[in-house]
Amino acid sequence: MKHILNRNNFLLALSIFSIGAMLGSEVHAAKTAASDSNAASGSLPVFARVGKTIISQREYDAVFASTNRNRFYHGKPPEADIAMMQREVADKLITAALVLNEAKRLKLKPDAATVKQKLEQYEQRNADNKQWQQVRIRALPILTRQIQDEALRNQLEQRIRKVRTPNDNQLRAYYAANPDKFTEPEQLRVSIILLSVDPSAPDFDAARSKGEELVKQLRGGADFAELAKIHSSDAETVQQGGDMGYLHGGMLSPLAQESINKLKPGEISDPVGMMEGMAIFKLADRKEAKLNSFDAVKPRARELYVIDEGERAWKSLIAKLKKSTPIQMDESRFLPLPKPAAVPDSAATEGAAATTK
Numbered sequence: 001m002k003h004i005l006n007r008n009n010f011l012l013a014l015s016i017f018s019i020g021a022m023l024g025s026e027v028h029a030a031k032t033a034a035s036d037s038n039a040a041s042g043s044l045p046v047f048a049r050v051g052k053t054i055i056s057q058r059e060y061d062a063v064f065a066s067t068n069r070n071r072f073y074h075g076k077p078p079e080a081d082i083a084m085m086q087r088e089v090a091d092k093l094i095t096a097a098l099v100l101n102e103a104k105r106l107k108l109k110p111d112a113a114t115v116k117q118k119l120e121q122y123e124q125r126n127a128d129n130k131q132w133q134q135v136r137i138r139a140l141p142i143l144t145r146q147i148q149d150e151a152l153r154n155q156l157e158q159r160i161r162k163v164r165t166p167n168d169n170q171l172r173a174y175y176a177a178n179p180d181k182f183t184e185p186e187q188l189r190v191s192i193i194l195l196s197v198d199p200s201a202p203d204f205d206a207a208r209s210k211g212e213e214l215v216k217q218l219r220g221g222a223d224f225a226e227l228a229k230i231h232s233s234d235a236e237t238v239q240q241g242g243d244m245g246y247l248h249g250g251m252l253s254p255l256a257q258e259s260i261n262k263l264k265p266g267e268i269s270d271p272v273g274m275m276e277g278m279a280i281f282k283l284a285d286r287k288e289a290k291l292n293s294f295d296a297v298k299p300r301a302r303e304l305y306v307i308d309e310g311e312r313a314w315k316s317l318i319a320k321l322k323k324s325t326p327i328q329m330d331e332s333r334f335l336p337l338p339k340p341a342a343v344p345d346s347a348a349t350e351g352a353a354a355t356t357k
Helices: 002-018 026-041 057-072 079-105 112-125 130-161 168-177 204-219 224-231 254-261 294-324 345-356
Strands: 046-050 053-056 187-196 243-248 277-287 327-329
Touching: 046 057, 046 079, 053 057, 053 079, 057 079, 079 130, 079 294, 079 327, 112 130, 130 294, 168 294, 187 204, 187 224, 204 224, 204 277, 243 277, 254 277
Parallel strands: none
Antiparallel strands: 046 053, 046 327, 187 243, 187 277
16 A cells, blocks of 8 residues: 555655746745646647646656656766656656546545645645745645545555455465565575775775685684684674674675675685675575465465555556547657667577577
8 A cells, every 4th residue: 555655645746846846846836837727728838638638848847857856866867867757757647647537537536534634734834934825825726636636546546456355276376476476585694704994095905915814714724703703893793703694685795795606605705805895705504595385475475466466457557548548748859768789690690590490
């Protein structure tokens, strides 16, 4: 349920921003939204028509600016990212319009108590905002409509995502088809000796030399835990003799993970360069990935089944609405998408040969 509410709150936030972006404040909602309504009569450029719903170019530009600022802050994104983001924002706005139209077609009604609560929260946040007080009377109807629209979209999405509880046969089929969802990842029990390097005057050569000497001692039979307590600067593990416990993929840096992947239990790595200095790893144990039994994960399987089926139903509805609703969109300002990387002649020849076999 959380992911549903988060997405719709995001749409509301974009809607509010889109009608207030000109002044960088939500309180400009009344003026801009009123102007956007003129797009239907041709007073403003139209970005898209979704059935009978019109999305103005101004609304699109404001939402794009908000998305760009949230994603890249004050940096300038590459043109390829801009091109993809342009289409992403367009799809969000068109999808929001489709969902709202469908909710209205089904004669859904927003929950009055929820709308009232959100309006009160907004009023409380802006109680000391003089600009808001100046436009409050004009802006409240617009803000109310935005909150009502959000409530309708949310209501429809919850209805579509609410699928029947699966029976045992359905669950077993889901479990068999998705073993990766129920498999415990490989776990590695790792110990570390970290030889830190002063970031103000880095001397990795000295740390590497010391690390190589320690590796010789360890491979010659020295006790890893004892040397870790003497030499390691890793505060979190030094008292445990360098023991980091069991780790799984993604918890270590790529270089450290690559080094440990080469080890068998009991083996010592060569010194590995890290941001903090040079590290020596010992692999104490390796627990292979394990598929849990159906009975052990049955509750989790039921939960994931409902989520996945709900997502499938939701995507199916959006696809159906896009197919059945006339949509016109002005893409003249979109940057071209980057061209896919060219396939080398040898690879293309091999692919063609494989196809003809």
